[in-house]
Amino acid sequence: MRPLHVLMSLATAFTLSAQEAAPVRFAVFLPDRIISNSVRGHKLFSELDVMRKNLEEKIQAKGMEGQKLQSQLQSPSISDSGKEQLTKQLRDLEYEFKKLQEDSEADFRKVQQKVLGQFNSEIGPIVTEVAKEQKLQLVLQNQQGLIAFADETWVVGFTNEVAKRYDAKYEGGAKPAPAPAAKKPAAKN
Numbered sequence: 001m002r003p004l005h006v007l008m009s010l011a012t013a014f015t016l017s018a019q020e021a022a023p024v025r026f027a028v029f030l031p032d033r034i035i036s037n038s039v040r041g042h043k044l045f046s047e048l049d050v051m052r053k054n055l056e057e058k059i060q061a062k063g064m065e066g067q068k069l070q071s072q073l074q075s076p077s078i079s080d081s082g083k084e085q086l087t088k089q090l091r092d093l094e095y096e097f098k099k100l101q102e103d104s105e106a107d108f109r110k111v112q113q114k115v116l117g118q119f120n121s122e123i124g125p126i127v128t129e130v131a132k133e134q135k136l137q138l139v140l141q142n143q144q145g146l147i148a149f150a151d152e153t154w155v156v157g158f159t160n161e162v163a164k165r166y167d168a169k170y171e172g173g174a175k176p177a178p179a180p181a182a183k184k185p186a187a188k189n
Contacts, residue, residue, distance in 0.1 A: 026138035027158035028150060029127055035119070038163040040170040044119055051111055055104040062097045069093060126165050130158065 035041040072078065073086045131139050139158070140146070 024138065025134070025136045026140065027131065027134070027136050028147065028155045029139050029141045029162065030156065030159040031141065033156060033159045034123065034163045034166060039167045041119070041166065044115055048112055048115055051108060055108060059100060059104060062100055066090065066093050066097060122170060123162065123166060126162050126169065130161050130165065
């Protein structure tokens with residue numbers, strides 16, 4: 001419901017602005033594009049990818065350990081005391097597994113918040129600077145479901161300029177990562 005409210009407010013603002021004959025100048029900002037296509041964004045968020053992979057590996061290893069104990073428990077040649085010991089080990093391992101999952105999720109959220117906070121503090125002033133230079137009155141941050149249609153070239157123009165300046169400021173002018181190649185139209189016969 002909130003995106004609908006925002007769009008209705010924008011429509012009202014555009015209508016009022018059109019009546020005053022001064023066109024509203026706005027842009028759409030695509031943070032995901034900066035994260036994936038700029039050197040700085042990619043570098044900043046790669047910490048999260050590395051951490052996620054490490055945590056997944058630890059959880060997977062603990063799961064494999066549980067599977068091994070479970071298969072040993074199924075062995076017909078195991079004694080009753082052996083089954084009792086394996087059952088206790090399996091119960092302890094299940095507790096450790098749940099604790100590892102919870103701790104991993106908490107650690108990941110903590111690092112994710114840190115990275116997002118750093119990204120927002122670095123990118124915010126650049127967005128403002130570019131918006132002022134382009135004499136924009138509004139910059140929308142794209143959220144899934146907010147925009148039904150937009151000309152992609154127009155939408156990415158603002159974000160590409162922000163990405164270029166972001167890398168220039170934090171990476172000493174490093175060139176942004178290449179944008180995904182656009183699909184070529186099919187040849188007509």
